[in-house]
Amino acid sequence: MPEDNFLLSEIAKGDPDAFSELYDRFAERVFRYALTLLRDRQLAEEVAQETMVCVWQGAGKFSGRSQVSTWIFGIARKQAHNLLRQETKCKRLFPEATTLPDPADVVESKYQVLGAVEALPPEQREIVFLTFYAGLPYREIANLLDVPEGTVKSRMYYAKRKLAEMLR
Amino acid sequence: MMDCIRANELMPWYANNNLPSEEAWLIADHLVNCPACREELRWIIRMAREHQADLEQMPGLTERTWNKVVARTRGLPVVQVNMGHSLLGLSLRVLVEGRGIPMRGDLFLLGYRAPLFAFEAV
Numbered sequence: 201m202p203e204d205n206f207l208l209s210e211i212a213k214g215d216p217d218a219f220s221e222l223y224d225r226f227a228e229r230v231f232r233y234a235l236t237l238l239r240d241r242q243l244a245e246e247v248a249q250e251t252m253v254c255v256w257q258g259a260g261k262f263s264g265r266s267q268v269s270t271w272i273f274g275i276a277r278k279q280a281h282n283l284l285r286q287e288t289k290c291k292r293l294f295p296e297a298t299t300l301p302d303p304a305d306v307v308e309s310k311y312q313v314l315g316a317v318e319a320l321p322p323e324q325r326e327i328v329f330l331t332f333y334a335g336l337p338y339r340e341i342a343n344l345l346d347v348p349e350g351t352v353k354s355r356m357y358y359a360k361r362k363l364a365e366m367l368r
Numbered sequence: 369m370m371d372c373i374r375a376n377e378l379m380p381w382y383a384n385n386n387l388p389s390e391e392a393w394l395i396a397d398h399l400v401n402c403p404a405c406r407e408e409l410r411w412i413i414r415m416a417r418e419h420q421a422d423l424e425q426m427p428g429l430t431e432r433t434w435n436k437v438v439a440r441t442r443g444l445p446v447v448q449v450n451m452g453h454s455l456l457g458l459s460l461r462v463l464v465e466g467r468g469i470p471m472r473g474d475l476f477l478l479g480y481r482a483p484l485f486a487f488e489a490v
């Protein structure tokens with residue numbers, strides 16, 4: 201299976217097959233990341249779309265200093281924050297309105313862990329997603345969020361403690 | 369030497385196999401002699417798996433998003449169907465987008481290409 205870096209360099213040359221492959225690898229994860237940040241399906245789909253278009257257009261600008269996944273999640277994060285700013289201006293978004301079930305209701309249901317993660321403050325929720333679902337090392341997460349590595353570790357530490365209270 | 373506090377801090381990335389090797393070795397060493405941290409590790413692995421499984425059960429992206437992305441990135445030709453024959457260099461090539469939506473066709477006449485149709489899939 202070709203490496204992400206290789207796919208990106210092919211995309212920079214305009215290779216549609218490479219793009220299709222990279223889309224299959226990342227679009228879904230980007231969507232779920234956006235959903236974690238925005239809690240709105242429609243907006244998360246928009247973020248996924250914008251992000252993948254940016255990947256196609258900007259593949260040549262990837263410097264290789266981070267993992268490809270960090271670069272793509274970074275684009276998604278920027279898109280999500282832009283959207284959030286617009287939406288807040290238009291007052292269309294209710295920050296806690298969600299397509300996911302209410303955490304209080306899910307703790308007993310089959311989405312126990314997801315429900316508990318949903319109940320975390322946004323910055324802890326994001327770290328949990330990036331660590332457990334996106335599988336990023338803490339250095340890459342620090343890079344992506346532009347915070348010190350110690351901040352990533354301490355957010356995870358507190359997230360873990362709260363999850364333990366809810367789940368154990 | 370690594371203590372429990374430091375081991376705890378790094379454990380989620382140890383569970384993910386995502387630590388730099390020197391830190392991973394230090395934790396592995398610590399785990400040998402610390403049942404509490406071994407229990408913590410087991411719990412994190414279980415939680416991470418369940419979190420992933422929960423997320424994957426939520427409805428994902430629809431095909432519509434891919435179609436929109438394709439339409440905005442040049443209508444990428446992924447599958448190519450050659451339909452013409454070589455008589456007098458005349459051939460018709462229909463480019464079909466990878467997930468089933470026809471995007472454009474080209475008529476080749478003596479090696480010259482004349483676009484035949486093009487439309488966007490949204």
Ligand SMILES: [Zn+2]
Pocket residue numbers: 371372373375398402404405
């Ligand atoms: Zn310990």
